[in-house]
Amino acid sequence: MATNQDDVKLLGAVGSAFVCRVQIALKLKGIQYKFLEENMANKSDLLLKYNPVYKKIPVFVHNDKPVSESLVILEYIDETWKQNPILPSDPYRRALARFWSKFIDDKIIATSIKAVHTVDDEKEREKNVEESSEALQILENELKDKFFGGENIGFVDIAAVYIAFWIPLIQDITGLQLFNAEKCPNLYKWSHEFLNHPIVKENMPPRDPIFAYFKAHYESLFVSK
Incomplete structure (x- = not known):
């Protein structure tokens, strides 16, 4: 308690x-x-x-x-803390929320990170980009409401913060194209709604220093090869 x-x-x-x-x-x-x-x-x-x-x-x-x-x-x-629940009360919907959150970690975050770090094997990099894009398309088709949690932010939305903030950052730094408004209109709209939510907005890191940090890290991958 x-x-x-x-x-x-x-x-x-x-x-x-x-x-x-x-x-x-x-x-x-x-x-x-x-x-x-x-x-x-x-x-x-x-x-x-x-x-x-x-x-x-x-x-x-x-x-x-x-x-x-x-x-x-x-x-x-x-x-x-029971106030403002982020997981659904229905057991089946709770199970789905856990499933999709794990899917985001395994099929989107893991593969996109691999794509970024595979700088010396173009074929492997393309494979990881393709896997990430396919997974994002699957998630796109699962988004039926304003948020994954319905009208309010829920467990899957929070799990997907990487998609909303970090993937556009990765795309700007690396030139990799994982998702955009044309490929994933639902996810693209969701990402803007999510990042503009007052609580989310307040807890996001400042973009410029994060961009600079990851850009330097990405460039160092080429130097070390």
Whole structure:
């Protein structure tokens, strides 16, 4: 049971889509928390203590009990603080929300990241771009309302923050074409509605420094080859 005296911390880094998911959920729920910025090149003892298995962010700490992996954290938050639910109450719809969120991680985020990093194998890169585009098209066909959660932001919308903010960033930096208004009109419209939602807007990282960081990282891939 959550109380007003709960000690809530989030270990993360500005610019991480997975950390951003948790920040949006906490804001939607109205939960106060302390943000602990992590340097992933020099991981803190706290991060290694709370996530010794994966040693990754985000890590959510509630009354000294750590939870890792962003989708698991979202479920924990939703079950602990009942206000403004992000998962549907119907068991079947809850299962679908979990399915599509995992689909986003496995079929869109993973393949688009591979496409970015495959700079020395054009055939492999095209394969990853094609897989990402196909997965985005499948998700496009699943979007029936204003948001995946209906009229309000829900679990899948939060999971898809990478599509709304980070994929356009990737496209601008790399020239890869994964989705646009012509290919995925529903997703394109959704991305603008989502990013302009007051709570989402408040919790998005500033675009310019994130763009500069990822551009430098992308260019370094060619130097290291």
